[in-house]
Amino acid sequence: MHKRFVIVDKCEGVFLEQAEPQPERAQVLCKPISVGLCGTDGLIFSGQMPAVEYPRIPCHEVSALVVSDNSDMSLDDGTAVCINPYISCGKCHACRLGRFNCCKFNQTLGVQRDGVLRERFVVDADRVHVVPAQVNPGLFCLAEPLALALHIVQRAGDINGRWCLVAGAGNVGKLVISILRTTGAKIIAWDISQQRLNEAESIGAQVSVNAAEQTAERHVFDVTDGEGVSVAFDTSGQSKSLEDCIRLAAFAGRVVVVSHSKQISNILGSDLVFKELEVVGSRNSLDKFPKAVEMLAAEPQYWQKLISHRFSFSDALEAFRLMQKNSVPHSKIVIDFPD
Numbered sequence: 248m249h250k251r252f253v254i255v256d257k258c259e260g261v262f263l264e265q266a267e268p269q270p271e272r273a274q275v276l277c278k279p280i281s282v283g284l285c286g287t288d289g290l291i292f293s294g295q296m297p298a299v300e301y302p303r304i305p306c307h308e309v310s311a312l313v314v315s316d317n318s319d320m321s322l323d324d325g326t327a328v329c330i331n332p333y334i335s336c337g338k339c340h341a342c343r344l345g346r347f348n349c350c351k352f353n354q355t356l357g358v359q360r361d362g363v364l365r366e367r368f369v370v371d372a373d374r375v376h377v378v379p380a381q382v383n384p385g386l387f388c389l390a391e392p393l394a395l396a397l398h399i400v401q402r403a404g405d406i407n408g409r410w411c412l413v414a415g416a417g418n419v420g421k422l423v424i425s426i427l428r429t430t431g432a433k434i435i436a437w438d439i440s441q442q443r444l445n446e447a448e449s450i451g452a453q454v455s456v457n458a459a460e461q462t463a464e465r466h467v468f469d470v471t472d473g474e475g476v477s478v479a480f481d482t483s484g485q486s487k488s489l490e491d492c493i494r495l496a497a498f499a500g501r502v503v504v505v506s507h508s509k510q511i512s513n514i515l516g517s518d519l520v521f522k523e524l525e526v527v528g529s530r531n532s533l534d535k536f537p538k539a540v541e542m543l544a545a546e547p548q549y550w551q552k553l554i555s556h557r558f559s560f561s562d563a564l565e566a567f568r569l570m571q572k573n574s575v576p577h578s579k580i581v582i583d584f585p586d
């Protein structure tokens with residue numbers, strides 16, 4: 248028998264036994280190496296995702312070993328892989344445009360259907376990406392968040408040599424900064440936490456601005472010769488931050504919205520018009536897993552720095568509780584499975 252971690256109610260997680268799942272045709276049976284916790288997992292645990300019904304096995308960021316392959320991929324047992332956790336309908340407007348990442352009926356593992364926080368899981372073979380054997384395979388649980396960040400940066404268009412502001416230097420913001428540093432963009436981190444701003448500088452932000460300070464806005468305009476930023480990324484989840492991004496964007500600039508804020512933002516239509524701003528959303532990722540795997544393999548030490556805490560699978564509940572604590576600074580939390 249194998250164990251699975253199940254969120255059974257708000258802030259309640261238990262380990263339950265499960266029999267070995269059987270892969271059907273075109274499916275692969277996997278055994279996790281490492282699982283990353285995402286903000287979404289924290290919201291599901293704390294009961295802030297109304298769309299999610301309990302009981303739910305959480306988590307969608309995973310690196311794993313193949314136990315058996317029942318597909319045409321002919322993967323050897325023990326092959327290290329990571330998993331694309333998004334499942335699209337193939338029929339809706341977005342899917343017909345080939346934009347499967349924002350499928351109206353998207354189902355993500357661990358959110359709309361059961362996820363990967365269990366000793367064995369089965370997944371469709373077309374969701375599986377092989378990772379390089381010579382690199383620590385546990386690192387590739389970062390492939391999904393990195394693929395997501397690559398998509399966010401692609402939504403910004405051409406940014407080489409241009410000023411970009413990242414509002415919110417949490418996990419997603421830091422990943423966006425990590426990608427931007429490879430594009431030739433000039434990066435301003437914008438946050439109210441000095442600790443997050445220091446971390447943002449240590450991974451590549453040229454300028455950090457404490458959004459809580461009175462002079463914050465002037466600082467951004469000073470740095471950008473009075474123009475504002477070419478692109479502002481709102482990764483923070485606060486309604487005010489989208490307002491900040493609209494104000495701080497240059498004329499003919501762009502705002503990329505990533506946060507899932509359910510709060511109303513006060514946005515002046517005339518700001519959008521006079522500046523002819525492009526405001527675009529970014530959801531999940533499309534075709535970015537190969538690039539994410541390549542980037543992780545090329546700089547494992549750099550990406551390792553984004554992980555602040557590791558727990559063993561048997562302590563998964565502690566990992567979720569840590570996510571709830573604002574008093575303990577944390578960035579990416581990873582759960583490691585026994586060999």
Ligand SMILES: [Zn+2]
Nearest residue numbers: 285308391392
């Ligand atoms: Zn995630």
Ligand SMILES: [Zn+2]
Nearest residue numbers: 336339342350
């Ligand atoms: Zn669809």
